[in-house]
Amino acid sequence: xxxxxxxxxxxxxxxxxxxxxxxxxxxxxxxxxxxxxxxxxxxxxxxxxxxxxxxxxxxxxxxxxxxxxxxxxxxxxxxxxxxxxxxxxxxxxxxxxxxxxxxxxxxxxxxxxxxxxxxxxxxxxxxxxxxxxxxxxxxxxxxxxxxxxxxxxxxxxxxxxxxxxxxxxxxxxxxxxxxxxxxxxxxxxxxxxxxxxxxxxxxxxxxxx
Numbered sequence: 001x002x003x004x005x006x007x008x009x010x011x012x013x014x015x016x017x018x019x020x021x022x023x024x025x026x027x028x029x030x031x032x033x034x035x036x037x038x039x040x041x042x043x044x045x046x047x048x049x050x051x052x053x054x055x056x057x058x059x060x061x062x063x064x065x066x067x068x069x070x071x072x073x074x075x076x077x078x079x080x081x082x083x084x085x086x087x088x089x090x091x092x093x094x095x096x097x098x099x100x101x102x103x104x105x106x107x108x109x110x111x112x113x114x115x116x117x118x119x120x121x122x123x124x125x126x127x128x129x130x131x132x133x134x135x136x137x138x139x140x141x142x143x144x145x146x147x148x149x150x151x152x153x154x155x156x157x158x159x160x161x162x163x164x165x166x167x168x169x170x171x172x173x174x175x176x177x178x179x180x181x182x183x184x185x186x187x188x189x190x191x192x193x194x195x196x197x198x199x200x201x202x203x204x205x206x207x208x209x
Contacts, residue, residue, distance in 0.1 A: 029059050029092070036095050038103050038138070039066060039166050041086035041130035042111035043119025048089040050180035050193050051110050051200050054208045057097030062090040063172040063179070066132055067164060075173055081124040086162075088132065090169055100138060102207065104145050107131070110200050113149075114157040120192065129159075132166040139163060 029035055042048050045063040052061045065073050068084025078085050091103065111119055113129045133139040142163045150159055180193045201208050 033094050033096070035059060035092050036100070037134060038091045038093065038100060039088050039132040039134070039169065040091070040103075040107050041067070041088040041128060041132070041162075042107060042113075043087070043127045043129075044122050044188075044192075045087040045089050045172065045176065046179040046188070047111070047193050047196055048087075049178070050197050051106065052089060052091050052103075053181070054197065054201060055093075055098060055103075055106065055204070056207055056209050057094045058091055059094065060092040062092075063176045064088055064090055065170045065172065066167060067130060067162075071168075073170055075176065078126050079124070081126055083126075085126060085170075086128050086130050087126050087172075088130070088169075098207065100141055101145070104131075104142060106200070106204060106207075108145070108149065109203065110196060112155075113159045113161040114155045116160045128162060130162040130164065132164055134166045139165070
């Protein structure tokens, strides 16, 4: 009996190690690659995460909160619209493989940047369209693209996307990470995220993994 229990403990230990190795492998960045980060808010961060996870050159996408005043906010607090924070995704990418301009293009084409403080049925300031830049180059590129899109009247209404310097980024609770991948049959995933990802893959086919 003791032998059986010991074998089970060893097996469970090995399984846990394998799972940890798998997670590490998914997020592993080659030593010779110098990555950069981009932070976007485009409605529910489950959607943003699901889209950007598909891009070549993107190593990691973390859902989180930024742009507000509340320290260490919880999902419930952010949903109250009283923290000032937006739901965002922090994207770690290889600029040699995918440019910040291309990330901006994906950002603008996978949500409606003309609706103030809402996306679809998700209403509240936490769902605002926002670009949180971490360098002057990112700010200039974002401002330039917004100006170009407005001048060319790509959208029927003016773009209301907020362009703000990135402050403190707070990583969201564990259950928000890989939400679409872990909950593909959940209602919101089926009816909101799945069509968005499908449309994205069709339009950016050459850039998807």
